[in-house]
Amino acid sequence: LKVTIAQIDIPCSFGPAYEGERVRGKDLFVQAGGGKTQCTEYLELADMKEIDDGKVTVIGPDIPDMKRGEVFPLGIFVQVGGREFQKDFEPILERQTHHLVNYIQGVMHAGQRDIAWVRISDAAVDKGFTLKDLGVVLHAKLHQDFSAILDKIQVTIYTKKEDVDKLTAKARAAYKYRDERVDKMTDDDVETFYSCTLCQSFAPNHVCTVSPERTGLCGAYNWMDCKAAYQINPTGPNQPIEKGECLDPKLGQWKGVNEFVSKASRGAVTHYNFYSLVQDPMTTCGCCEAIAAMLPGCNGVMTVHREYTGETPCGMKFTTLAGVMGGGASSPGFVGHSKYNITQRKFLVGDGGLLRMVWMPKSLKEEIRERLLKRGAEMGCPDLIDRIADETVGVTEEEIMPFLKEKKHPALDMEPIVG
Ligand code: SF4
Ligand code: ZN
Missing domain, CATH: 3.40.1470.10 (Bifunctional carbon monoxide dehydrogenase/acetyl-coa synthase(codh/acs), Chain M, domain 5)
Known part of the structure; x- marks a missing residue:
């Protein structure tokens, strides 16, 4: 059974129209990463039995617990499962985080991997945006765009430094593995x-x-x-x-x-x-x-x-x-x-x-x-x-x-x- 999600249940508007939008200093409520704190995104293939599809958990303080101007550590951990899903697909789905988070009106995303940067505006927070919505978006859109290979998606958002650091260490090991897969290949080898x-x-x-x-x-x-x-x-x-x-x-x-x-x-x-x-x-x-x-x-x-x-x-x-x-x-x-x-x-x-x-x-x-x-x-x-x-x-x-x-x-x- 394939899950199809028509609507994305978040309090902000959502779509490609908001992708190029910036969140400038005067409109900034809080941010993560950007060289100030650790901000890591990591997506991995997990055992289908371990994934509760649609489950989004925020571990640590969320937006309502934060003060304006705060810079917090952030880890976005996505676990996916699917009979057609290959380990090689992980980086592609992980990279979707960039434009999908940018699709949220009033939220900006830059960078990738362990050097991501997320900026959340006053306007988004006024509408009721919370970090959980990041997971809601990823779950809905990854299902929508990759239905052929995905059956289940679960998202965990970390905002406590020790958890983010732990996720980062795990992610870095995966990045290393991914990078090294091309190590022995040369440009002359391929047409x-x-x-x-x-x-x-x-x-x-x-x-x-x-x-x-x-x-x-x-x-x-x-x-x-x-x-x-x-x-x-x-x-x-x-x-x-x-x-x-x-x-x-x-x-x-x-x-x-x-x-x-x-x-x-x-x-x-x-x-x-x-x-x-x-x-x-x-x-x-x-x-x-x-x-x-x-x-x-x-x-x-x-x-x-x-x-x-x-x-x-x-x-x-x-x-x-x-x-x-x-x-x-x-x-x-x-x-x-x-x-x-x-x-x-x-x-x-x-x-x-x-x-x-x-x-x-x-x-x-x-x-x-x-x-x-x-x-x-x-x-x-x-x-x-x-x-x-x-x-x-x-x-x-x-x-x-x-x-x-x-x-x-x-x-x-x-x-x-x-x-
Ligand atoms: Fe693609 Fe990365 Fe180049 Fe952007 S920077 S076009 S995501 S390879
Ligand atoms: Zn780019």
């Missing part, structure tokens, strides 16, 4: 890449092309995920792209991709390179986990992730970069990318690859330490991580240059980054 146009409601010309060695810039979709998404929904936002003739192996440009992107961006973007930020990089939307930028004075590049709020050597903080770059344009000198992509083999190889990396925030280095060490060694520079400057060294090109010289950073011996 087909996948598009992702899920973000066009925010960035109308933006088209991610996801290849095995370039995961989506949000970090939530890799090649395997897009392949599974296409399998679930053959007319959806993830379409196969025959890559076709290779126009530039070094920068990573294919005829088939260009044709697809031209069409999908309605002519706004005619071509882009997978492996370069200097020359015609891929388009960037506001979801990117990190943004890399050229540092001509250091003959290298830097990258900064969403969680780092300080200054950077390119002269802009992450939020400013995301504001300038996130509209779906291709901006030479800058490119959005996932954190995982930094250590994928093709990362910026058109510009010299990871060996060009001269600066990144300390917390990002630590987060990807293991993989950075491994990738550095593969590239003949096992201590690359110690040669990359961070904010403790400096936040301008002038400040970090003496450090790069002292450490004999490999970028300094490379050909000029701008020709």
Whole structure:
């Protein structure tokens, strides 16, 4: 028996019309995440017997228990069951959280995975919105949109720090597993890449092309995920792209991709390179986990992730970069990318690859330490991580240059980054 839900029982209006709506500071009642508290979303396949379909539980304080201006930790844990449901489908359904939560009038959602951000407006709270409604929406819409693969959905919302931290640890283990599924694949291995146009409601010309060695810039979709998404929904936002003739192996440009992107961006973007930020990089939307930028004075590049709020050597903080770059344009000198992509083999190889990396925030280095060490060694520079400057060294090109010289950073011996 399939459950069909015609109406969504929440006190706020709901629909795609509200997707692009922002919740500005003056209208903000409370928020979660956004670098201030932990905000994690995780969806997993569970045993059918363990799921009570439609059950939504809020563990911890809900909106009526909160004071205006509060920033609370949030964990959204969705368990699904279905005879047709494959484990590979988890990331696709999890990623729906983004637009579904945005469909609620007066509620805003940004980010994904363990760096989500939810802002709830005064207007939504006045109408009676509570966190339970997040679960009501997810239950109803996932049933509606994925009825072919889903039979049961149960949602648990956590707002106590210890519970959110526990969920986050569990989710991170799952993200790692998902990311590593493409680890052994190469772009040369496959003839087909996948598009992702899920973000066009925010960035109308933006088209991610996801290849095995370039995961989506949000970090939530890799090649395997897009392949599974296409399998679930053959007319959806993830379409196969025959890559076709290779126009530039070094920068990573294919005829088939260009044709697809031209069409999908309605002519706004005619071509882009997978492996370069200097020359015609891929388009960037506001979801990117990190943004890399050229540092001509250091003959290298830097990258900064969403969680780092300080200054950077390119002269802009992450939020400013995301504001300038996130509209779906291709901006030479800058490119959005996932954190995982930094250590994928093709990362910026058109510009010299990871060996060009001269600066990144300390917390990002630590987060990807293991993989950075491994990738550095593969590239003949096992201590690359110690040669990359961070904010403790400096936040301008002038400040970090003496450090790069002292450490004999490999970028300094490379050909000029701008020709
Ligand atoms: Fe898809 Fe790219 Fe948006 Fe991620 S950032 S959801 S891969 S369009
Ligand atoms: Zn996006």
